[in-house]
Amino acid sequence: MILRMCLLLLALTATLSTALIDKHTYVIHMDKTKIPALYHSPGSSKQWYEAIINSVTEFSSQEEEEETASPQLLYVYETAISGFAAKLSKEQVEALSKINGFLAAIPDEMLTLHTTHTPQFLGLQSGKGLWNAQNLASDVIVGILDTGIWPEHVSFKDTGLSAVPSRWKGACESGTKFSPSNCNKKIIGARAFFKDQANFFGLANGAAAGMKYTARIAVYKVCWSLGCANTDLLAAMDQAVADGVDVLSLSLGGREKPFYSDDLATASFGATQNGVFVSCSAGNSGPSSSTVANTAPWIMTVAASYTDRSFSTTVKLGNGQTFSGSSLYSGKATKKLPIAYGRTAGGQSARYCISGSLNKKLVRGKLVVCERGMNGRTAKGEQVKLAGGAGMLLINTQGEEHFADPHVLPATSLGASAGIAIKEYVNSTKRPTASITFKGTTYGNRAPAMAAFSSRGPSSVAPEVIKPDVTAPGLNILAAWPPLSSPSLLKSDNRSVLFNIISGTSMSCPHVSGLAALLKSIHKDWSPAAIKSALMTSAYVLDNSNAPIADFGAKNSVSATPFAFGSGHVNPESASDPGLIYNITTEDYLNYLCSLNYTSSQLVLVSRRSFRCPNNTILQPGDLNYPSFAVNFEGNAKNITKTYNRRVTNVGTSQSTYAVQVQEPNGVSIIIQPKILSFQKLGEELITM
Numbered sequence: 001m002i003l004r005m006c007l008l009l010l011a012l013t014a015t016l017s018t019a020l021i022d023k024h025t026y027v028i029h030m031d032k033t034k035i036p037a038l039y040h041s042p043g044s045s046k047q048w049y050e051a052i053i054n055s056v057t058e059f060s061s062q063e064e065e066e067e068t069a070s071p072q073l074l075y076v077y078e079t080a081i082s083g084f085a086a087k088l089s090k091e092q093v094e095a096l097s098k099i100n101g102f103l104a105a106i107p108d109e110m111l112t113l114h115t116t117h118t119p120q121f122l123g124l125q126s127g128k129g130l131w132n133a134q135n136l137a138s139d140v141i142v143g144i145l146d147t148g149i150w151p152e153h154v155s156f157k158d159t160g161l162s163a164v165p166s167r168w169k170g171a172c173e174s175g176t177k178f179s180p181s182n183c184n185k186k187i188i189g190a191r192a193f194f195k196d197q198a199n200f201f202g203l204a205n206g207a208a209a210g211m212k213y214t215a216r217i218a219v220y221k222v223c224w225s226l227g228c229a230n231t232d233l234l235a236a237m238d239q240a241v242a243d244g245v246d247v248l249s250l251s252l253g254g255r256e257k258p259f260y261s262d263d264l265a266t267a268s269f270g271a272t273q274n275g276v277f278v279s280c281s282a283g284n285s286g287p288s289s290s291t292v293a294n295t296a297p298w299i300m301t302v303a304a305s306y307t308d309r310s311f312s313t314t315v316k317l318g319n320g321q322t323f324s325g326s327s328l329y330s331g332k333a334t335k336k337l338p339i340a341y342g343r344t345a346g347g348q349s350a351r352y353c354i355s356g357s358l359n360k361k362l363v364r365g366k367l368v369v370c371e372r373g374m375n376g377r378t379a380k381g382e383q384v385k386l387a388g389g390a391g392m393l394l395i396n397t398q399g400e401e402h403f404a405d406p407h408v409l410p411a412t413s414l415g416a417s418a419g420i421a422i423k424e425y426v427n428s429t430k431r432p433t434a435s436i437t438f439k440g441t442t443y444g445n446r447a448p449a450m451a452a453f454s455s456r457g458p459s460s461v462a463p464e465v466i467k468p469d470v471t472a473p474g475l476n477i478l479a480a481w482p483p484l485s486s487p488s489l490l491k492s493d494n495r496s497v498l499f500n501i502i503s504g505t506s507m508s509c510p511h512v513s514g515l516a517a518l519l520k521s522i523h524k525d526w527s528p529a530a531i532k533s534a535l536m537t538s539a540y541v542l543d544n545s546n547a548p549i550a551d552f553g554a555k556n557s558v559s560a561t562p563f564a565f566g567s568g569h570v571n572p573e574s575a576s577d578p579g580l581i582y583n584i585t586t587e588d589y590l591n592y593l594c595s596l597n598y599t600s601s602q603l604v605l606v607s608r609r610s611f612r613c614p615n616n617t618i619l620q621p622g623d624l625n626y627p628s629f630a631v632n633f634e635g636n637a638k639n640i641t642k643t644y645n646r647r648v649t650n651v652g653t654s655q656s657t658y659a660v661q662v663q664e665p666n667g668v669s670i671i672i673q674p675k676i677l678s679f680q681k682l683g684e685e686l687i688t689m
């Protein structure tokens with residue numbers, strides 16, 4: 001009887017799983033120009049897509065001679081892209097592909113948020129002053145696609161803001177723990193997207209960070225605890241553009257792929273065509289090369305770097321050696337305490353301080369050395385505390401990056417070189433000791449410096465464009481924090497805070513979105529490409545000690561390269577007055593796509609318009625009028641000459657003259673013609689090569 005039940009269950013599971021495997025959620029891209037005129041007005045393409053879907057349902061049920069559930073239309077996309085999302089079987093996709101106007105079916109994908117999942121704590125109870133700055137960018141609307149928002153937060157007070165711009169078409173919808181009355185003159189829109197129920201597992205923590213300027217914020221919640229589904233993200237981008245945002249801020253991404261199969265890239269192109277500036281995080285997969293995400297040239301790709309602020313500690317060993325580290329722990333210095341590590345703390349696995357690995361008898365009252373890996377950084381501290389340890393030295397096995405974490409006991413993070421010295425010292429003596437001193441917040445450290453985790457170029461799909469584009473503060477950033485979550489995210493931690501310290505390119509991206517909003521409010525007529533150019537050409541590459549920006553992901557923190565920081569660190573002051581800009585027209589982008597040898601249908605997928613690639617000229621990707629360029633000398637190329645063209649537009653003073661200055665990379669000689677550019681009026685364009 002039991003056996004029969006089991007078999008029955010097995011059989012059931014088997015049918016269920018084939019049914020599940022059988023259908024996937026797809027984004028179906030459609031050629032807008034092929035939609036019958038009847039369905040052209042906004043909102044009416046839904047009927048057309050429903051008719052299409054019904055036709056393929058009939059088709060597949062005849063074919064299979066069995067009842068198949070009618071595919072559900074999840075989303076209709078009309079603004080940033082054209083098409084819809086639906087759950088479909090292979091056969092249904094096959095049938096759809098024969099319909100006039102079908103461009104591509106791209107399976108849904110989960111993207112990840114670019115936070116480091118290592119939020120850090122600061123005991124700030126009020127954000128006075130920070131968010132109540134001047135009213136400069138109040139006419140600019142930034143759409144944030146993220147995990148959501150904690151509306152009661154002091155950061156989102158709207159004191160002093162003028163009325164919501166009348167052109168705003170967005171809405172405040174109710175969501176989990178969010179009601180339309182939570183919107184005000186600061187948060188002017190809030191919508192949540194989760195049609196694909198499989199992705200919906202409750203509310204994740206929301207934190208809008210880095211937006212220092214008083215731009216209006218519209219929040220589109222697309223990320224849930226499992227990640228951010230592409231179909232939801234596209235619906236949110238589509239809606240945000242229709243709502244009237246000026247800037248889109250996306251701190252998420254997936255694998256790098258050709259732009260025609262990258263929905264985020266195609267939707268961003270659509271947004272750019274509607275005058276929306278799109279800023280995306282580069283990702284937290286560094287320091288390995290070619291890890292950068294979101295590399296389309298119409299996207300601003302943002303890396304993450306340190307600021308001059310740190311939360312310093314000093315560790316002094318019994319032999320007199322000292323090391324500096326970071327921690328948000330802010331108590332008194334520890335006494336000189338015995339060290340326990342690995343074998344002397346419980347055994348081999350004790351070096352990672354994972355749950356159950358530490359021996360209470362061995363670690364009681366001691367400073368325990370824990371290596372990074374296996375579990376979270378604050379979780380290691382929790383284990384040491386549970387085992388009766390008095391403190392923790394958290395050491396890297398690679399790289400010199402240290403994190404200011406909200407530890408639950410006296411603890412500090414240290415780089416790999418300190419880690420090696422500590423291990424040698426522990427080996428060299430019977431009774432190793434150490435102490436930690438907490439210096440609190442210090443300013444004036446050498447900065448900026450590239451974070452090891454910040455994703456690196458070159459882009460593997462379009463190496464002629466340098467990615468990332470710029471870097472911005474992304475370490476130890478003060479951000480609004482929902483008071484219902486503990487700052488360390490540990491269950492045993494009962495602290496509740498309004499602000500937290502967070503790291504990731506998810507923090508640097510909103511900084512750049514804020515700067516773009518600022519530029520947009522000063523220069524209303526600038527295209528997204530013009531704003532991007534201004535931010536890139538005014539970026540700097542030297543740190544506050546006048547040395548090249550260092551790279552914490554490189555051995556001995558040597559100088560960072562453009563594949564870490566692109567054009568450099570953003571510079572808000574000079575970005576508002578760049579003098580010249582490299583503008584990019586739609587036709588420039590189309591020619592660029594032609595130069596990548598895209599087929600005409602791939603071209604339509606990205607640009608949503610048909611375009612005949614010029615066949616009488618040779619197009620090179622490097623000729624895109626981009627504010628930076630890379631030249632690829634394949635293999636051991638010798639004595640090769642490459643020529644690229646650029647157009648610059650005068651946005652400075654009407655009569656002005658510019659002279660060229662070149663710093664040649666080793667082994668390369670560069671000739672720029674002409675050497676002098678003389679402009680007679682504003683908006684004038686001149687060509688260089």
Ligand SMILES: *[C@@H]1O[C@H](CO)[C@@H](O)[C@H](O)[C@H]1NC(C)=O
Nearest residue numbers: 420422423424425426427428
């Ligand atoms: C410490 O000693 C152990 C065993 O004697 C050895 O395996 C290890 O490599 C030593 N570590 C260092 C950093 O010297």
Ligand SMILES: *[C@@H]1O[C@H](CO)[C@@H](O)[C@H](O)[C@H]1NC(C)=O
Nearest residue numbers: 486491492493494495496497
């Ligand atoms: C947190 O818990 C500790 C002991 O577990 C207690 O002493 C402290 O008062 C609690 N703090 C808050 C804010 O509840």
Ligand SMILES: *[C@@H]1O[C@H](CO)[C@@H](O)[C@H](O)[C@H]1NC(C)=O
Nearest residue numbers: 525526527530583584585586
């Ligand atoms: C850049 O090009 C766009 C369209 O291609 C145009 O609208 C804009 O005026 C140009 N100049 C600037 C400074 O944005």
Ligand SMILES: *[C@@H]1O[C@H](CO)[C@@H](O)[C@H](O)[C@H]1NC(C)=O
Nearest residue numbers: 594595596597598619620621
């Ligand atoms: C495009 O095709 C041409 C001709 O085959 C080739 O020379 C060129 O390298 C290709 N470009 C790219 C980006 O693949």
Ligand SMILES: *[C@@H]1O[C@H](CO)[C@@H](O)[C@H](O)[C@H]1NC(C)=O
Nearest residue numbers: 611612613614615616617618
């Ligand atoms: C280039 O395009 C034109 C018109 O589109 C066509 O007539 C011509 O044959 C093409 N030339 C080549 C070399 O493909």
Ligand SMILES: *[C@@H]1O[C@H](CO)[C@@H](O)[C@H](O)[C@H]1NC(C)=O
Nearest residue numbers: 637638639640641642667669
């Ligand atoms: C490099 O090539 C150019 C022409 O392509 C030639 O004039 C020059 O002599 C070459 N230089 C060397 C060092 O081979």
